[in-house]
Amino acid sequence: xxxxxxxxxxxxxxxxxxxxxxxxxxxxxxxxxxxxxxxxxxxxxxxxxxxxxxxxxxxxxxxxxxxxxxxxxxxxxxxxxxxxxxxxxxxxxxxxxxxxxxxxxxxxxxxxxxxxxxxxxxxxxxxxxxxxxxxxxxxxxxxxxxxxxxxxxxxxxxxxxxxxxxxxxxxxxxxxxxxxxxxxxxxxxxxxxxxxxxxxxxxxxxxxxxxxxxxxxxxxxxxxxxxxxxxxxxxxxxxxxxxxxxxxxxxxxxxxxxxxxxxxxxxxxxxxxxxxxxxxxxxxxxxxxxxxxxxxxxxxxxxxxxxxxxxxxxxxxxxxxxxxxxxxxxxxxxxxxxxxxxxxxxxxxxxxxxxxxxxxxxxxxxxxxxxxxxxxxxx
Amino acid sequence: xxxxxxxxxxxxxxxxxxxxxxxxxxxxxxxxxxxxxxxxxxxxxxxxxxxxxxxxxxxxxxxxxxxxxxxxxxxxxxxxxxxxxxxxxxxxxxx
Numbered sequence: 449x450x451x452x453x454x455x456x457x458x459x460x461x462x463x464x465x466x467x468x469x470x471x472x473x474x475x476x477x478x479x480x481x482x483x484x485x486x487x488x489x490x491x492x493x494x495x496x497x498x499x500x501x502x503x504x505x506x507x508x509x510x511x512x513x514x515x516x517x518x519x520x521x522x523x524x525x526x527x528x529x530x531x532x533x534x535x536x537x538x539x540x541x542x543x544x545x546x547x548x549x550x551x552x553x554x555x556x557x558x559x560x561x562x563x564x565x566x567x568x569x570x571x572x573x574x575x576x577x578x579x580x581x582x583x584x585x586x587x588x589x590x591x592x593x594x595x596x597x598x599x600x601x602x603x604x605x606x607x608x609x610x611x612x613x614x615x616x617x618x619x620x621x622x623x624x625x626x627x628x629x630x631x632x633x634x635x636x637x638x639x640x641x642x643x644x645x646x647x648x649x650x651x652x653x654x655x656x657x658x659x660x661x662x663x664x665x666x667x668x669x670x671x672x673x674x675x676x677x678x679x680x681x682x683x684x685x686x687x688x689x690x691x692x693x694x695x696x697x698x699x700x701x702x703x704x705x706x707x708x709x710x711x712x713x714x715x716x717x718x719x720x721x722x723x724x725x726x727x728x729x730x731x732x733x734x735x736x737x738x739x740x741x742x743x744x745x746x747x748x749x750x751x752x753x754x755x756x757x758x759x760x761x762x763x764x765x766x767x768x769x770x771x772x773x774x775x776x777x778x779x780x781x782x783x784x785x786x787x788x789x790x791x792x793x794x795x796x797x798x799x800x801x802x803x804x805x806x807x808x809x810x811x812x813x814x815x816x817x818x819x820x821x822x823x824x825x826x827x
Numbered sequence: 828x829x830x831x832x833x834x835x836x837x838x839x840x841x842x843x844x845x846x847x848x849x850x851x852x853x854x855x856x857x858x859x860x861x862x863x864x865x866x867x868x869x870x871x872x873x874x875x876x877x878x879x880x881x882x883x884x885x886x887x888x889x890x891x892x893x894x895x896x897x898x899x900x901x902x903x904x905x906x907x908x909x910x911x912x913x914x915x916x917x918x919x920x921x922x
Contacts, residue, residue, distance in 0.1 A: 510887045510917040511839075511876035529871045534880045542879035 455766065456521060457774060457807045458502055459782055460488030463800035465504055467522045473772050473786035476795045482522055490761065492549030493808040494575065496557040500810045503560065503576045505546030513543050515562075517576055521810065533562060533570055533579045539586070541566055547602040548761070549576065553610055563603035567594055567619050571631065584632045585617065585625065590653055594622035597656060597675075604760060605660045607670065616660060616670065616685060623655035624672065624685050640688035642677055659703040659760045665710035669739070673703040673715055673760075680740045691740025696727040701760035702775065706788075707767040711739035714765070714773060714789060716758045725755045733773065733789050749792035750783060761804035768809055776802025829909035831857060833866045835873075836916055842873040853909050859890060860903035862913055877915065887918045 457468040457476065464481030465488045483506050490505035499519055507513040515532035516525040535541040548563035560576040563569055568586055570579035585591075585603070594601065597620030605618035615627045616637070623638040636653035643655045656675035663669035672679040672688060676699050679688040692698035699720035706712035714735045719727045726732065731754035732747040756779035763775035773789045776782040780799035783792040784807075830850045840847055849866035851857065857865075860882070867874035877888050882903070884890060890897045891914040897905045907913055 508876075509920055510885065512879060512885050514872075514875065527872060531871075531875050531880075537880075540881060542881050542883065 454810050455768075455772070455807060456493065456500070456502075456810050457782075457784065457795065457805060458491040458493060458504075459776060459796065459799065459802060460491050460504070460761075460804040461776075461780070461800040461802050462487050464488060465491070465506075465522075466796060466799060467502075468782075468795050469521075470784075473766075473768070473784060474793060476784065478796050479522070482525070483516070487803060489803045490546045490549045490562075491804050491806045492551055492560065492576070493806050494551040494560065495808050495810065496551065496554060497575070500808070501575060503549045503551075505549055505562075507545050513545050515546055515549070515576065528577050530578075532572070532577055533564060535568075536581060539581070541568075545600060545602065547600075547604045548606055550606045550608070551576075552608055553612070555610070556612060561606045561608065563606050563617065563619075565600045565602035567591065567601050567603050567622065569603050569606060569617055569631065582631050584627065585634050588625075588634055590622070590636065593654070594619060595654065597621055597658075599759075605657075607660055607662045609662075614684065616662075618657040618660045618672070620658060620675070621654055621656040623653045623657050624660060625653075626685050637681075637685035638688070639686065640681075640690075641672065641674055641679055644676065658701045661703045661705040661713065663705055663710060663713070663739070664708055665706075666739075669710075671703050671705060671713050671740070673700050675699065676720070678703075678715060678740070691736070694743040695734055696732075696745075699724075700758075702758055702763040703760075704763055704765050704773070707765060707771055708769075709737075712737050712788075713740070714763070715743075716763060716775060718757050724757050726757075729753050729755050731777070733775070733785075733792075735789050746785075746789040746792075748790065749785075749794075751781075754779070754781075756781075756801075759803055762802045764806050766807040766809065772807055774805050774807050776805050778802065829854070831862050831907050831909060831911060831913060833862060833913045834915065838917070839873060839876055839915070842876065843870050853907075856906040856908045858903060859892065859897055859905045859907060859913060862907055863903075887920045889916050889918050890914070891916065 459466040464484045466480030468476040468478045470476045486508040492503040494501040544565040550561040552559035560572040569582040572579040607616040625634040626637045668684045670681045678692040697717040702716040704714040734743045756777040766772040773785040778801035782795040833849045851865035
């Protein structure tokens, strides 16, 4: 049983959820699967309000999508009877998949955001038990022109400013949209991001942005990993400039930022388009400490050959000091670094393809789940 | 009242209080949609497994009336008579 100062790592895969715990972010104990044979494309770990709540987007091919939550680190799971996320009558839409579960700032406990397929953003004020559709984005006149990336049409990135008024979302293939009024109205913000696959490579919207993240220490600074292109904005996404120089490839899905330090971000390059594998089959994380002016290759502890890709939410950072970096591959390997990527160690291997990982330090006792697919579910 | 029986696959029975079979009260023919509304009214999580929020039957949920899958009949408008059985089976899918 882990106690205070423990870390939990949630690993969502194509065929279920695994949970790993560690006292030091080096030795990990892995339990699971939960929700065996359902895909888990999104996980959020909410450590506010004096408890640890794990929120999980679950999707069964047969029985559809839903959201479960656990307040005892996976010992039991609860699902709101009417469903946490349901398209309202009149929208004539049905939830396909929950791509993102994002707890808001410490100062706004209870507020949780979700990004979903079909492209939509949702907000909960009760800790993720019930979400309300963001009508400003749903009713946006551009919505009919947003496309679907290969993985589906979803809002996959939600970045909330500390004030709560400024919100950025990203979608593939719609690009980046910004709200300055807490989500009531939205405007595209893609100037400088290339959409080379369109007749006009510099459209107002329609870019295939794979992931965005905010610099925690510089107001207005954002980073974007695009479908070919790595960018930074210093003016709240009004303008973007390339920071891909120095990387072995400008393609990839991951974009992570440091929880506190200005200018530090991580990407995991893939060669693409024709070869969606790590460049030359050699897996490496790349980190910048100067806001993209230069990049450092980090591969200590990673395999010499790896031909699986890393998806946009299959990577995360924790909030510890130094920050931990985690990612999983479509080949089912999960790696963790307790020193910001300088050294990695394998947490798990041979899992189903990893769709998402999230890590957090936890203060409550951890009781290992049964490890059986029938871990208690209170529906 | 003879009622209409709805047979659940084992994987869904926990969402119906452990019951393998639910009964819709009916003394005349009812549509499959009406039967599902009746038997899942107390089990909203079960209802969401069978139909999405537009009311459509999920793609890999198969519903049989007298051995015929309702997509080959009149879909949710297919009528079921008292004494008949509605059988729910998940299709063979996935990898």
